[in-house]
Amino acid sequence: MASFFRRLARATPIAFGAQTKSVSRLRLGAGAAISAGVSSYYLLSSTDVAYLDQLSEDAAPKVALNPDKWLKFKLQEKAQASHNSQLFRFSFDPDVKLGLDVASCLITRAPTGQDPEGKTKYVIRPYTPISDPNSKGYFDLLIKVYPEGKMSQHFASLKPGDEVEVKGPIQKLRYNPNMKKHIGMIAGGTGITPMLQVIDAIVKNPDDNTQVSLLYANVSPDDILLKKKLDMLASSNPNLKVFYTVDHPTEDWLGGKGYISKEMVVKGLPSPSYDTLILVCGPPGMMQHISGDKAKDYSQGELTGVLKELGYTEEMVYKF
Template identity: 75%
Template sequence: MAALLLRRLAGTHRGRVPLGAAAAAACGGATLFYASSSPTVAHLEETGKAAEQVALNPDKWLEFKLQEKATVSHNSQLFRFSFDPSTKLGLDVASCLITRAPIGEEAEGRRKYVIRPYTPISDPDSKGYFDLLIKVYPDGKMSQYFASLKPGDVVEVKGPIEKLRYNPNMKKQIGMIAGGSGITPMLQVVRAILKNPNDNTQMIYCSKENWIDLPVAILTSRYFIQLINRQLTGGVVLVLYQRTWF
């Protein structure tokens, strides 16, 4: 099923695209949450900008319904959550959101929660949905909770947490090193660069594992073809796609 969903992703990046491939990872700490959140409706109104309705709320836990999920590997699952199709999530590139799930009760009878931050892998400009891919650990309280979800179930979410505010051409070169699912915030930056024809940031992309198929699937066909064309026409983007690079 995951392979089919990955193939379906190779279309346009606009609108409601099919559930895609990527990875989810924790990004920053909760202490950054109130100090550096993305512009909310209130923030935009204060700065005189046109208010844009977003799904996230930095001060309130909101429920998001699971639309569909797929198994990507023996220990990773991909989740798509839906919301009002006329609104964006309200997340900047490489930013995170916080999720929480009930795991029992405290001694006083109050509900007990586990809380984890994740980086959505869907395009921040997408409307009506966001995607997470989560590595499921045998003893992971939150990841096991996600694994138990069925379409129609809900997860409580708050955010955003801004970890890196990326601006086009902010740096001539960007070096990003990640292990496993930690590549997720990097993929957000890569996607933002490739979407902008005026962004001349230089990138070198390589991996020693077959897992490279996963991020490459995000770039196909529109992104990967665009990237190749930019290189062949004198652009500055270079992708090294070799299974045995190291």
């Protein structure tokens, strides 16, 4: 298991949850089943109906997350994903799903001491799992470890068997298959995680024909997270295009150079349209340059920056 997870951190292969469009899907005769169920209902006594209600509750899918309660999840394993990022796998009941929709995140917290009244103080940060939302028994977080980052340093200090308190999910963009003809994505650093959640949902659904174009910016080639997985997904799914750009390219670098520019957006992303959606996630400087940041109340806020200058409207852009 340990060696497998370390290979996973380096390559992050398609086995992490994505499948190609060749997967077939069986369709059930839902209409007939509903009709039969309604007919049967009127033949049952009130006691039978109460019993069936209980069965329905028992059959409802159980999830590991709770939006109103902090729960502890145990670290199963961690591995180095890049020179400054780590991959963490947390485990729970193997018969239960995590309880995430696409696209949503969870919230983590860690104690940082006590206030003057003796109450525990916490640092709280949101993270988007990169594992398949339908996976049972585990979830994976990809976290960049900052020298002064209280939460990321806390994660870096964890050992297998240690626990982290988690609450959620927190719904972000509610993605529905084919909701837009073309989705453009602009990501920087660990801002790739919500993009990957949406990409995985699209490529594993054979009925989803959404075209996806991703511009992914990083400091250097060594900082590009999940590159092998993204490259494999792009090579096996013709509806996914990926373009990389870095601030400090190496001599053998063949991708883009510098910050994401107007020219890159025009060349690599869908044009402004009612059937276009642009997703943006990255560090504050990138957000200001591309779209403007969210408002103080965490609403989407005013659209500014490169996207506004190129004619996109607030309805065409979503900021994670």
